[in-house]
Amino acid sequence: MERILVKASKHSYPIFIGENIRFRLNKLIEKKYSSILIVSDEKVAELYVNDIVTNFPDEKVFQSIIPVGEQSKRLEYYYQLQTDAIQFGLDRESLIIALGGGVVGDLAGFAAATYMRGIDYIQMPTTILAHDSSVGGKVAINHELGKNLIGSFYPPAAVVYDTQSLETLSEKDIRSGYAELVKEALIADEVFFNKLLNVNLINVKNNQLEEHLSAGIKIKSSVVEIDEQESGVRKNLNLGHTLGHALEAELGYGEITHGEAVAIGLLFSLHVSESTFSSKLPYDSTFQWLKKNNYPLNILQLNEDSIIKKMKTDKKTLNNTIQMVLLKEIGKPIVQEINDYDMKIYLKSFTKKLEIASLVE
Numbered sequence: 001m002e003r004i005l006v007k008a009s010k011h012s013y014p015i016f017i018g019e020n021i022r023f024r025l026n027k028l029i030e031k032k033y034s035s036i037l038i039v040s041d042e043k044v045a046e047l048y049v050n051d052i053v054t055n056f057p058d059e060k061v062f063q064s065i066i067p068v069g070e071q072s073k074r075l076e077y078y079y080q081l082q083t084d085a086i087q088f089g090l091d092r093e094s095l096i097i098a099l100g101g102g103v104v105g106d107l108a109g110f111a112a113a114t115y116m117r118g119i120d121y122i123q124m125p126t127t128i129l130a131h132d133s134s135v136g137g138k139v140a141i142n143h144e145l146g147k148n149l150i151g152s153f154y155p156p157a158a159v160v161y162d163t164q165s166l167e168t169l170s171e172k173d174i175r176s177g178y179a180e181l182v183k184e185a186l187i188a189d190e191v192f193f194n195k196l197l198n199v200n201l202i203n204v205k206n207n208q209l210e211e212h213l214s215a216g217i218k219i220k221s222s223v224v225e226i227d228e229q230e231s232g233v234r235k236n237l238n239l240g241h242t243l244g245h246a247l248e249a250e251l252g253y254g255e256i257t258h259g260e261a262v263a264i265g266l267l268f269s270l271h272v273s274e275s276t277f278s279s280k281l282p283y284d285s286t287f288q289w290l291k292k293n294n295y296p297l298n299i300l301q302l303n304e305d306s307i308i309k310k311m312k313t314d315k316k317t318l319n320n321t322i323q324m325v326l327l328k329e330i331g332k333p334i335v336q337e338i339n340d341y342d343m344k345i346y347l348k349s350f351t352k353k354l355e356i357a358s359l360v361e
């Protein structure tokens with residue numbers, strides 16, 4: 001088992017990564033809690049919730065199970081969790097366990113951040129993507145008008161990542177999770193990036209996956225330790241998200257996964273970066289890798305004005321001007337202001353490039 005300690009403003013917290021560690025959860029938690037609420041989605045609950053419950057034979061353990069998917073990361077389910085917490089009698093010494101992917105982690109984390117003004121919660125990520133969402137304390141729900149617009153920075157008490165639970169993931173969710181790994185590699189580590197571009201996602205080996213997750217988590221945690229509340233370098237973790245989040249909201253939450261949207265967003269960032277800095281970046285190799293691994297890249301019918309409006313709900317936006325993370329080179333991200341006129345040109349040239357590439361197939 002690997003243990004990484006993350007320093008946060010409220011407290012430091014450990015990330016435990018290892019196979020089958022969900023069965024040792026009670027040994028990994030140091031504190032005794034008055035009661036425990038496990039939050040999970042229907043699919044994950046069916047697979048793993050009993051493994052978590054059996055850790056606590058002598059405690060009061062409750063469950064709140066939400067429907068699967070991005071649509072659950074909204075006010076209605078946030079309110080449902082608060083109602084459950086009140087009705088189950090959770091107090092200030094209670095614990096919430098977020099067992100699932102980023103949807104469960106963001107929603108349950110935000111519920112924990114606000115229930116009785118804040119109680120402890122533990123992230124138990126069960127997707128590859130959640131190596132990112134479970135670390136750093138960003139918790140939130142979506143608004144119809146924009147992603148993650150209602151939320152907080154609220155670090156977990158611990159992250160317990162059982163890599164064995166990843167064996168049940170679908171191809172789509174493996175793909176989705178790898179987009180955030182590629183993002184981390186692009187902002188911080190060219191060697192890691194080149195390694196990822198050699199991976200074939202349908203037969204990625206367990207030891208390879210663990211190596212990638214550990215590398216991704218180290219990049220993520222080192223950034224959030226320096227800038228927990230995103231006044232500076234943490235913005236770089238948003239590479240690919242200005243367009244990615246806009247696509248998720250524009251197409252309807254859940255129509256495209258977060259990672260798939262981020263993958264398109266990464267490609268767009270490379271496109272804009274190449275034009276802005278007149279430099280050669282790995283647009284072509286990234287495109288080829290995404291295509292080979294079946295990422296959906298067919299976003300040809302974009303309404304640019306509507307997308308730009310959605311991009312402006314991005315939390316990096318200042319004075320109604322879009323701020324986008326670009327790359328000067330791999331490992332050298334920079335936040336750049338882009339006006340609406342230029343953005344429209346970039347969106348048009350990007351979709352044209354994708355259209356031409358789809359004709360060449």
Ligand SMILES: NC(=O)c1ccc[n+]([C@@H]2O[C@H](COP(=O)([O-])OP(=O)(O)OC[C@H]3O[C@@H](n4cnc5c(N)ncnc54)[C@H](O)[C@@H]3O)[C@@H](O)[C@H]2O)c1
Nearest residue numbers: 043068069101102103126127129132133138165168169258
């Ligand atoms: N807080 C952050 O810093 C941060 C970072 C990145 C992403 N996010 C958020 O994370 C969310 C996306 O997370 P996600 O991709 O994990 O989505 P998700 O939570 O919806 O999980 C994806 C799918 O995988 C299923 N699943 C989960 N674990 C499984 C397992 N072990 N076996 C089989 N199926 C399993 C789920 O039921 C779901 O159908 C988005 O809302 C995004 O905004 C947050």
Ligand SMILES: O=C(O)C(=O)C[C@@H](O)[C@H](O)[C@H](O)COP(=O)(O)O
Nearest residue numbers: 132136138147148234237238241315
């Ligand atoms: O941790 C961060 O910071 C990130 O930007 C990680 C992203 O992968 C993640 O999707 C995050 O939720 C986006 O944050 P937001 O502030 O743009 O909502």
Ligand SMILES: [Zn+2]
Nearest residue numbers: 180241258262
């Ligand atoms: Zn993300």
